[in-house]
Amino acid sequence: MCGIIGCAGHEGDTVPVLLNGLARLEYRGYDSTGLAVSNSDIHVVKREGELDELVETVESEIEVDGVAGVGHTRWSTHGKPSDANAHPHTDCENRVAVVHNGIIENYQSLRDDLRSLGHEFESNTDTEVIPHLVGHYLDAGSSPKAAFHRAVEKLEGSYAIAAVFESRKEVMATRQDSSLVLGVGDEATYVASDMTALIERTDSVIHLDDGEFAFLSPDGYTIIDEDGERQSKAQTTIEWDVEEITKGHHDHYMIKEIYEQSAALRECLRNRSTTDRLISLDTFDDYHSVDRVHLVACGTSYHAALFGAQMLRERGVSAQAFLASEYAMTPAPVQDGTLVVGVTQSGETADTLAALRAADERGARTLALTNVVGSSAARECDEALYIRSGPEISVAATKTFASQLVTLTLFALHSSSTESNHETRRLVSALDELPGQIQRLFDTTTAGEIASRLADGSGYFFIGRGLQYPVALEGALKMKEITYEHAEGFAAGELKHGPLALVTDETPVFVSAVGDNETVRKTVANAEEVKARGAPLVAITDGTSSIERLADEVLRVPSTSRELAPVLVNVQYQLLAYHTARHLGRKIDKPRNLAKSVTVE
Structure with missing residues (x-):
């Protein structure tokens, strides 16, 4: 849902960088697009509909570029798809432009307060309160950084936010319960909701944690926590490449990713069985302390969780699958020896994260079964087990579901205290044959x-x-x-x-x-x-x-x-x-x- 791209350092080339990033974010689903660039003032272009509409408008209208800019693909939550409701949104004086993923739960009360102070709103979105709050603090004499920080302190809900200010060469960003990553390049820095938007610019990323703020400039970046303390964070290398996020000769990403399942499963299985055909997972070795397993997931991942729960039960492990949205509201009882497994392709699924957090609060051990290294689920859980599918662009999950089933099979074998070595070898042998069988299926x-x-x-x-x-x-x-x-x-x-x-x-x-x-x-x-x-x-x-x-x-x-x-x-x-x-x-x-x-x- 929604996508954010921002960059600082591409003077004269910011708009093409933003448009390219937005193209890479199209797969997330959207109904409008927009961008803003900062120079002596802020220039905003946004349109309802496909990205092509924005590109056409930019090519015909935009006359300036800037060193810093932000872009957005919107999936409507508050307000129907329209030019006015598209992001970015600005304050009354056009001093700041903001893009936002998530939901501001207290937006109506903030909107009412700001209106009473004379602010006029042009959209029906929850997002528009953010730039107006920033503008309010700018009017009170705060610096842009202080105004941004003070505005965010007023927000309740989930958000990933990126902003640019007039006459400033930087992008400001923060997150709470919504993914946001920094990209570190040689001559520019980037921010995005998704690593796929950055692959063509850099392979070095930093995952922001909840409550952290990032300030990007052409010379680098600074990260502070919610108390203003500077943070030093390690960079992660993106192992995906550009070819993996293009369609190649296929008409659609979906059929390409269906055909990639043989290769995806080979990668999923790599180095996960020993020479005597026993299971060796790269994480989660202490399985003997697990008495019961709760698998929480949504959509396709929930169907994988149902499969995994039955595989575990057949091997003597008490296991249940739960819809994450229901589990988050009414968590099942957690006892000693309970492991809660969040099955989530992206590692950013809000309902699944909420379920995992509820389990953690109750004292459960947690495991993320996910596709994305460094995702929120992977970082927040006690352990992570990766399905290794590579990037999946089509909205409809295909190769990730197959990899989830196979990873859960490995997990069930690994966690079983009753499975005989003969049975394990039988299944490992069948797993080794599976990628080739899928390829033969395609042929017939x-x-x-x-x-x-x-x-x-x-x-x-x-x-x-x-x-x-x-x-x-x-x-x-x-x-x-x-x-x-x-x-x-x-x-x-x-x-x-x-x-x-x-x-x-x-x-x-x-x-x-x-x-x-x-x-x-x-x-x-x-x-x-x-x-x-x-x-x-x-x-x-x-x-x-x-x-x-x-x-x-x-x-x-x-x-x-x-x-x-x-x-x-x-x-x-x-x-x-x-x-x-x-x-x-x-x-x-x-x-x-x-x-x-x-x-x-």
């Missing part, structure tokens, strides 16, 4: 053809049992996210308890039935119920069960272990969603109303 899939035949369905149902149930939920979510069509995932046995009333001959039902055990046979029986109602039936199978005799369409996956079959099934579901959305002409990488990183609760 008919998902595109099936999607074109079923794209006119009135709704889509996905069913599975056991470890296939979370993947049924994820398959439905992918279909919803990028096709805008109704889709639901169900535990296969639950169809007859209500949802079957919705099944018609225009409701394709996708059934995952891999292997031929009792669970699969029960799933086939559920498929019989669907077939009796005339629904088109699509089977995802390795060919060993009897599901094909019922199916109207078949998608094959390679044979693998029961535990890892969901990973392969999910790849077919991703391809089905992608090709259906393409057939329907949807905006695949940036689906409407959605954001990549959800940084508000």
Whole structure:
């Protein structure tokens, strides 16, 4: 949600730097864009709609540049998408321009107070109170730095803020519960909400902590804490490169990232099993003290958490998965030996961070299972376990979900006190084969053809049992996210308890039935119920069960272990969603109303 880019030190080139950074932030989801540059005065340009609208306006209107500037992609929370509501916002005298991610919870009372002092507002946003507060303190005689600090002290809520002042060659920034990183270049310094905005400028970043302020200039940067004490912080090297955040020859980031899953899983598995095929994780060695596990997550990551919880339970570890937004409000009881695992791709998901903080307050040990080194979750938790997927640009998660499933499998094996060495070796062997199996699936899939035949369905149902149930939920979510069509995932046995009333001959039902055990046979029986109602039936199978005799369409996956079959099934579901959305002409990488990183609760 929303994106921030700022720079100090690119005199005569600030606007192109900002526009390039905004282009790299488009994937987060947005409905308007804007930028401000500081010279003898402040020049602001902002537009509702796509970044192209801003670029066109800048090319036709802007006549000045400056040494310092800030830019923003907005995802609306307060006030509809419009030019007026786009960021940056300024004070009454146009002395300061501010961009902001997050929500200012006390904005209405601040707005009322400022109006009573004569301030006039031009937008419906919560953000606009920030520059007006700064202006108020400037009027009272404060220096720009002091005015910025005093204004931030008045704010309640979550925020990442960057600001520029007239006639000053610096960017001021701060954060509270919202990601913000500094980039350190040879001739300029940068600030951004996301490392992807900085990759082309620098590979050295510093993660700001809550309450810290950063002051960027062409000569460097200064960081202070909320008490004004100067801080010395280590720089982190970004290991991603530019090629990883471009589409290459692909039409969409989503299909590129689907195809990257083989490589992502190889990286996920690298150096995580020993020569005798036992698990060796790079963090979290003290697993013997864990008696119970709470996994907290949102969206796709929640489906991974459901999978992980079952994997743990099957190995004798008491485990539950919780929606992070609910856990944050009503945390489950924490006892000695409780580990709370936050599953979050970005490490910045607001609901998941809130759940982890609630767990920490109750005395739980915490672990971040995330993709981003140095993210808020990774820094705040007691330990971090990385899924190693590399950058994911499409809003719809694909390769990160596969890596979450595999990392949680490793974690379950690592944490088990009952798993035999034979069983561990069996699964490690299957894990080693998985990347190659995914690659073979790409070579043989008919998902595109099936999607074109079923794209006119009135709704889509996905069913599975056991470890296939979370993947049924994820398959439905992918279909919803990028096709805008109704889709639901169900535990296969639950169809007859209500949802079957919705099944018609225009409701394709996708059934995952891999292997031929009792669970699969029960799933086939559920498929019989669907077939009796005339629904088109699509089977995802390795060919060993009897599901094909019922199916109207078949998608094959390679044979693998029961535990890892969901990973392969999910790849077919991703391809089905992608090709259906393409057939329907949807905006695949940036689906409407959605954001990549959800940084508000």
